[in-house]
Amino acid sequence: FYSEAHLLLLKLLTNVSAALKSGLQNFLKTLKVSSAAGCFVELLQKTSLNHMEGPQDSRPNETAFEHFHLKSCIDFKPRQTEKCYLSVRKNPGCYSYVSRIIKSGQVVSIGEQCDHLGIVEHEFLHVLGLYHEQSRYDRDDYITIMWKNIKDGTKSTPTSSTTFNAPYDYLSLMHYGKNFFSKNMENTIVTKLPQYQDKIGQRMEMSPTDIYKLNHLYNCSKFSLLLKSPLYIHYFKMFA
Structure with missing residues (x-):
């Protein structure tokens, strides 16, 4: 229920x-970069990312990246020659640092039991600065x-x-x-x-509140109309 x-x-x-x-x-589609992202300015403007190999591994990642694109000003793109990038790996477990800790090749692990949309989004919200x-x-x-x-x-x-x-x-x-x-x-x-x-x-x-925090953190107005909708306001009031 x-x-x-x-x-x-x-x-x-x-x-x-x-x-x-x-x-x-x-x-x-452009934004001011918060200090929470550090050198991940490239993650937002010329995003640098190592995708995991294989269609089974990459599908939930790509779906999550599409959600970030639709619901914020953040785009994830494959790494080319950028020095500041994320390295997505299939290590044991699901984990990520909060915000930028390592400049080059910061690891995000999406392990065997982690390849689900919500889990991938959870780890990348950590990358983007949310606790x-x-x-x-x-x-x-x-x-x-x-x-x-x-x-x-x-x-x-x-x-x-x-x-x-x-x-x-x-x-x-x-x-x-x-x-x-x-x-x-x-x-x-x-x-x-x-x-x-x-x-x-x-x-x-x-959740709508997660999306609100992400857009607030990166000064993104892309979601502003939806934030003013009666449904969203009602959702907010339920926890106020």
Whole structure:
């Protein structure tokens, strides 16, 4: 059973794709580069990227890149001779640094169990500067961390990263699920709004709030019309 917010997310994602494909892709295609991207100015203007080899590996990546193109001002392109680039590899696991850490050939791993649209988008949102939603400094107002159930070596504290003045989003693609990194199959996160307990950790695709943060970070107005739509405003108010 889906909550009202979850159904609204599905409806918004459908409307976003339809609206963008019908004309919003002609919006602003240049942008000022935030310091979060560092030398990834090439990632935004003359993007440099190593694709993984083979059609099975590249399909979810290319779909994710198309979503970034449709929903933001960011384009991913194959690397040619650029010195600042990402190296997408099929290492064990799914992982990425947050923002630019390594200038040349920064690794993004999309492993065996990671080749799904939402997971690929999740890792590339890290590349572009977004942290996990449950790492917000105000997370304790919205969730309870069950420290006793978390595996040793995987515990983390909130960061001081900006919230972009966005409400806490239980349906963010960047939110962990209720039992991620559990050592005993018990919950590691408990939502203070019970109706979202089984909804956190969705890996369908970026939520409207994820898209808002990304566009805000890179000063992109491409998504501005959709942000003003009644559906989006209603989605925002559900978490305010």
